[in-house]
Amino acid sequence: MSIILNNVSYVYGQGTPNEVKALDNINLEIKDGEFIGIIGHTGSGKSTLIQHLNGLIRATSGEIYYNGQDIYDKDYDMKEHRSKVGLVFQYPEYQLFETDVFKDVCYGPKNLGLSQKEAELRAFKALEMVGFPMDSFYRSPFDLSGGQKRRAAIAGVLAMRTEVLILDEPTAGLDPKGRDEILDLIARLHKKYNMTIILVSHSMEDVGKYADRLIVMDDGHVRFDGTPREVFKHYKELEEIGLAAPQVTYVMHELKEKGYNLNTDAITVEEAKNEILKFYKEKA
Amino acid sequence: MIRDITIGQYYQGDSILHKLDPRVKIIGTIIFFIDIFIINNICGYALMALFLAMEIKISKVPFSFIVKGLKSVIIIMLFALAFNLFLTQGTVVFSFGILKISKEGIRMAVQMLFRLIYLILGSSLMTLTTTPNDLTDGLERVMAPLKLLKVPVHEIAMMMAIALRFIPILIEETDKIMKAQLARGADFESGSIIKKAKAMVPVLVPLFISAFRRANDLAMAMEARCYRGGEGRSKMKPLKYKGFDFTAYFIAIIMLVIAIFSKRFNLPFENF
Numbered sequence: 001m002s003i004i005l006n007n008v009s010y011v012y013g014q015g016t017p018n019e020v021k022a023l024d025n026i027n028l029e030i031k032d033g034e035f036i037g038i039i040g041h042t043g044s045g046k047s048t049l050i051q052h053l054n055g056l057i058r059a060t061s062g063e064i065y066y067n068g069q070d071i072y073d074k075d076y077d078m079k080e081h082r083s084k085v086g087l088v089f090q091y092p093e094y095q096l097f098e099t100d101v102f103k104d105v106c107y108g109p110k111n112l113g114l115s116q117k118e119a120e121l122r123a124f125k126a127l128e129m130v131g132f133p134m135d136s137f138y139r140s141p142f143d144l145s146g147g148q149k150r151r152a153a154i155a156g157v158l159a160m161r162t163e164v165l166i167l168d169e170p171t172a173g174l175d176p177k178g179r180d181e182i183l184d185l186i187a188r189l190h191k192k193y194n195m196t197i198i199l200v201s202h203s204m205e206d207v208g209k210y211a212d213r214l215i216v217m218d219d220g221h222v223r224f225d226g227t228p229r230e231v232f233k234h235y236k237e238l239e240e241i242g243l244a245a246p247q248v249t250y251v252m253h254e255l256k257e258k259g260y261n262l263n264t265d266a267i268t269v270e271e272a273k274n275e276i277l278k279f280y281k282e283k284a
Numbered sequence: 285m286i287r288d289i290t291i292g293q294y295y296q297g298d299s300i301l302h303k304l305d306p307r308v309k310i311i312g313t314i315i316f317f318i319d320i321f322i323i324n325n326i327c328g329y330a331l332m333a334l335f336l337a338m339e340i341k342i343s344k345v346p347f348s349f350i351v352k353g354l355k356s357v358i359i360i361m362l363f364a365l366a367f368n369l370f371l372t373q374g375t376v377v378f379s380f381g382i383l384k385i386s387k388e389g390i391r392m393a394v395q396m397l398f399r400l401i402y403l404i405l406g407s408s409l410m411t412l413t414t415t416p417n418d419l420t421d422g423l424e425r426v427m428a429p430l431k432l433l434k435v436p437v438h439e440i441a442m443m444m445a446i447a448l449r450f451i452p453i454l455i456e457e458t459d460k461i462m463k464a465q466l467a468r469g470a471d472f473e474s475g476s477i478i479k480k481a482k483a484m485v486p487v488l489v490p491l492f493i494s495a496f497r498r499a500n501d502l503a504m505a506m507e508a509r510c511y512r513g514g515e516g517r518s519k520m521k522p523l524k525y526k527g528f529d530f531t532a533y534f535i536a537i538i539m540l541v542i543a544i545f546s547k548r549f550n551l552p553f554e555n556f
Contacts, residue, residue: 056467094490
């Protein structure tokens, strides 16, 4: 049970002078229950990549398999596929349209042809899953705060009973508190419901802390693919493609250069703290 | 789908047509429109086709790109064709029940088809080779005499510039919103017309909200930079005629003269 990408390429504006190769021979396997972080600077192809996963963009060449089935097969049910592989776009403003939040979350399940009752049950469950306050269920989605709008947007996708949840920059434009809340929510969905999560982000700190696997995109290619620890070892190459490792990685490397014999693997502040404490204990 | 609309688009290039003063292109296009409505025989249309073909060749815009613009208006063309074909009175050639096709009807229909195609090709060639900014600058200058009649020329040009500027943004936004709703299982393609129209509501609501927000932001940004309309406003790059601009005017006038005279002379195929 997984998503497999086989030699997937995509060209924007084929046949015009502004032809751009957005994806170039991508080969990936995404297993069930993984928490994947996708990073890359603007224009690296990460948004194009995730839109392939739920069939919003059709690859110029190559195949994509979901649970062993070719999603480009003529009789493959794309609507069903999009309900299983849910994609939440960066701006919730692009999808919220109903007069109240609850009705808006019902939109997805209703599109799947479910009865009003079943759709409402699913919407209720989805809003509960994202921790949306019940007294705001019937408020207009346009009056909500940025963080609440994002919760409503995520619930709108979850209500279709997704197995894979893809989030495009879910923390963009949120304050630090709102950002932590959304990331904690995503981590909870992963643990509690064993959902496969694909998180697209600019922030190395965010993905480093939560993801089990990092995919670094650059110029339509997969540059690195591994655990955050493995990927951040290449912090110098990451800088070359306009990215950066988490700040603690730099601190640990500089400490080591200054003659402190530390393990530079730490990717979170917590790990760095333990490593430094360990160092002093051994010294004493 | 929505990105296929090429009318009003700009095609990057550095041909002579791209470098022409926008005023020349606007006035030239208007003269061309007059030409095609004066001409009423096949020889004249052939001449105009040759002229257009040469312009397209000079502009270096791929022919397939220009033709794409025709596709989006095919329905309008078919309507015009049908109306002229069936509703013109004259010597009946065919008739099926109440529908009668006359000799004059065929003539009118073919003529209308040619005129429409030329109209679209001519105007899309102008917009394809002129940046929206140049186009509105040129329009503002061409319409300047109307200021005497108290027409708010600068404001009209500014509105046009903003509208043109926002077309690609709104198209891109529509695309994103449609994708966001497709990801929630929306279906824009199947069902009756009423069902399709209903399916657009989840796209139109976010689009309108976003358009109003953008308009608000833009008004604020313009006000913050003390925009007060056209009174006493100078240009960073004022339009100036160059040598080949006069050549282009000269060619346009010659074409107009030919168009007028093609009517007078008894050319072959006149009685097509």
